[in-house]
Amino acid sequence: MRKPIIAANWKMNKGPRETEDFLNTFAGQPGKLDGLTGQADVVIAPPFVSLPAAVASLNSASAVAIAAQNMSDQDSGAYTGEVSAMMLKELYVRYVILGHSERRTLYGETDAVINAKIKKACESNLKPIFCIGETLEEREGGKLETVLRTQITGGLEGIDEKDMKEVVIAYEPVWAIGTGVVATTEQAQDAHAFVRSVVADLYSQEVADKVRIQYGGSMKAANAAELLAQPDIDGGLVGGASLEPGSFLDLIKAAVSAAE
Numbered sequence: 001m002r003k004p005i006i007a008a009n010w011k012m013n014k015g016p017r018e019t020e021d022f023l024n025t026f027a028g029q030p031g032k033l034d035g036l037t038g039q040a041d042v043v044i045a046p047p048f049v050s051l052p053a054a055v056a057s058l059n060s061a062s063a064v065a066i067a068a069q070n071m072s073d074q075d076s077g078a079y080t081g082e083v084s085a086m087m088l089k090e091l092y093v094r095y096v097i098l099g100h101s102e103r104r105t106l107y108g109e110t111d112a113v114i115n116a117k118i119k120k121a122c123e124s125n126l127k128p129i130f131c132i133g134e135t136l137e138e139r140e141g142g143k144l145e146t147v148l149r150t151q152i153t154g155g156l157e158g159i160d161e162k163d164m165k166e167v168v169i170a171y172e173p174v175w176a177i178g179t180g181v182v183a184t185t186e187q188a189q190d191a192h193a194f195v196r197s198v199v200a201d202l203y204s205q206e207v208a209d210k211v212r213i214q215y216g217g218s219m220k221a222a223n224a225a226e227l228l229a230q231p232d233i234d235g236g237l238v239g240g241a242s243l244e245p246g247s248f249l250d251l252i253k254a255a256v257s258a259a260e
């Protein structure tokens, strides 16, 4: 049985003050998260500058884990604007989102770049949330499986079985991100089953059975339960619906009830 993992990707939203306000409402009141974090891993990924505020609000032992939205593959040096794994570790960051489609399309991250970052994350004991997904054009052109297989194979090259245990995969069809158009449960389940089969080809069925695969793309409380009830969907990487504490909490509740 895979424990569901629900992660909030705030993207370029919420500075330190808004982060603190959100977390005080979300996690600060007794009872709000009771029983939920035992049944699902809950992760929040604020922008880099808001990570210290998140740490201060949650503390290092919190059941809510903190993630970064990106990371350098280098340790230190002349890399203007970059942030290293060790800097994130110092802030008690536990997960790092890598290969998000916005990083791929807007900032030119290739499978090789993403692979180097995944390797660095694993080396540094940060858990990668490794994003993959096809554009509408690729899906309609019959290239879904080729695109996903290429992304998975490229991103995970050189990642051994031990490190793979720490990797979470996020399947995010690009056409569903921020559009309000969610994949149908059938489209999502089929893609997730395919992703799992590629992991089985690359590693083993045992590894594939253990890897958690999140869905991302217009997920919200109203569709989370149906998606999470699918056999190969193990959680969500949530953008828009994670920006407000009430809607994110409702989504987690729906996900937990579906997984029961």
Ligand SMILES: O=C[C@H](O)COP(=O)(O)O
Pocket: 009, 100, 172, 176, 177, 178, 179, 180, 216, 217, 218, 219, 237, 238, 239, 240, 241
């Ligand atoms: O990382 C999150 C995804 O890009 C999904 O974003 P969204 O929930 O706003 O569609």
